[in-house]
Amino acid sequence: MRMSSDGFVHVSDVLRGSLEGERVRLRGWVHRIRKQKKMVFVLLRDPSGVVQTVIKRGVVSDEEYSAATKMLVESLVALEGTVKADARAVGGYEVQVDHLDVLHFAEEFPITENQSVEFLNDNRHLWIRSRKMTNVLKVRDEVFRAAREYLRQNGFYETTSPMFVSTMGEEGAELFEVDYFGRKVFLTQTGQMHLEPQLFALERVFTLAPSFRGEKSRTRKHLTEFWHLEVEEAWCDHDANIRRQEELITHMCHSVVKNRAAELDELGVDPERLLRIGPPFDRMTYEDAIEECQRRGLDIEWGQDIRTEAEHVLTQDRDTFLIVEFYPKEIKSFYMKHNDADPRTYKNNDMLAPQGYGEVIGGSQREDDAQRLIENLLRIGDDPEKYRWYIDLRRYGSVEHSGFGVGVDRLITWMLGLEHIRECVPFPRTVSRIYP
Numbered sequence: 001m002r003m004s005s006d007g008f009v010h011v012s013d014v015l016r017g018s019l020e021g022e023r024v025r026l027r028g029w030v031h032r033i034r035k036q037k038k039m040v041f042v043l044l045r046d047p048s049g050v051v052q053t054v055i056k057r058g059v060v061s062d063e064e065y066s067a068a069t070k071m072l073v074e075s076l077v078a079l080e081g082t083v084k085a086d087a088r089a090v091g092g093y094e095v096q097v098d099h100l101d102v103l104h105f106a107e108e109f110p111i112t113e114n115q116s117v118e119f120l121n122d123n124r125h126l127w128i129r130s131r132k133m134t135n136v137l138k139v140r141d142e143v144f145r146a147a148r149e150y151l152r153q154n155g156f157y158e159t160t161s162p163m164f165v166s167t168m169g170e171e172g173a174e175l176f177e178v179d180y181f182g183r184k185v186f187l188t189q190t191g192q193m194h195l196e197p198q199l200f201a202l203e204r205v206f207t208l209a210p211s212f213r214g215e216k217s218r219t220r221k222h223l224t225e226f227w228h229l230e231v232e233e234a235w236c237d238h239d240a241n242i243r244r245q246e247e248l249i250t251h252m253c254h255s256v257v258k259n260r261a262a263e264l265d266e267l268g269v270d271p272e273r274l275l276r277i278g279p280p281f282d283r284m285t286y287e288d289a290i291e292e293c294q295r296r297g298l299d300i301e302w303g304q305d306i307r308t309e310a311e312h313v314l315t316q317d318r319d320t321f322l323i324v325e326f327y328p329k330e331i332k333s334f335y336m337k338h339n340d341a342d343p344r345t346y347k348n349n350d351m352l353a354p355q356g357y358g359e360v361i362g363g364s365q366r367e368d369d370a371q372r373l374i375e376n377l378l379r380i381g382d383d384p385e386k387y388r389w390y391i392d393l394r395r396y397g398s399v400e401h402s403g404f405g406v407g408v409d410r411l412i413t414w415m416l417g418l419e420h421i422r423e424c425v426p427f428p429r430t431v432s433r434i435y436p
């Protein structure tokens, strides 16, 4: 009998084919069950896949057979049997069972076919085990892993930033207030401002953590709690920052194809979608982007932000990322580096996903001149005193540096062509949902 150290193999081991004719032990959940007079067909599920198993009266004991007939979907079972090639079975193999042990008889499972989105969201704790969610979560895992791999290989240290903050990090994005022993503090919108001080110790740093935004946007790309991959690099200017973004995103896309091909296939995603991503990405200035939007009939002017509609116009026909650079100061944050070539703008960039999936990265070279930083704050009516510690960084060995933040959930949403960002998060938090 073939077995791993705990005596069980995984479904994927069976489907690989090399165990044909061998006896195996499997355990998992009943994904589907079909009962005939003398036979019970169980589609058995574990994290690695589903496989057909056949339980025949007379082959297993009478007690075992009787138990098998009583199982409902999602019952937990351990079984032993022989692997046989079978062209009619999903995956091409089935297991002919000779022993089984029902470890837990499930009650009637509330999720059946064709449930409404609302119902599935209310039952997220159970929907998690669907094939779709299982595959999405495995891709998500790979995205996190690949990001860390790329950054580590390139000399970045993984570090952390606080979630409770006393100052705002991004203008425009709304803050969640928290009562902190009677004081008003906020949940962080970005780890950037606490990442920057750390590059004076480590030069290259990143965090992978949640960010919180109290925007009341009910769109398919907004969460109130999203996962933010933030990178900050010393000795790095605007162009080098963009190259870093391109390389990181490319590595993440290609790693998903390399390590999650089966999941992509089951999710119906063409690997070409990700394989065609490679540097350099398409790139245009904000100014050109506005002109293109105008040419395409949008009512938009220089100085206005590139929002959903404009993003759509700019990216709907693209199948690779678009970098838009040099946005006006009015619509971006005070910490960005002044652009001498066009003093109305900062040295910043956004990265827009193809096909209207929206902004996946916001980044910039950072202002390393204390006086300019203070002027920027005064211009927007903020109090430089509140940012004293942040301005301090520009007083002691101020170094040219840049960074960016990737909206990881948004990136995955585009990678998999999902309808809504919540589909790629285990327990999504949106304006209208905080349960389960």
Ligand code: 4AD
Pocket (backbone or CB within 6 Å): 169, 170, 173, 189, 190, 191, 192, 213, 215, 221, 222, 223, 224, 226, 228, 230, 231, 359, 360, 361, 362, 363, 364, 403, 404, 405, 406, 407, 408, 409, 410
């Ligand atoms: O463009 P943002 O606001 O940039 C920053 O926060 C910078 N401080 C990051 C940095 O330079 N370290 O946010 C970065 C990205 C966006 O491009 C978007 O992909 C994602 O975070 N994002 C959201 N994702 C899901 N739901 C939301 N409500 C999001 N808000 C931003």
Ligand code: MG
Pocket (backbone or CB within 6 Å): 350, 359, 361, 362
């Ligand atoms: Mg942004």
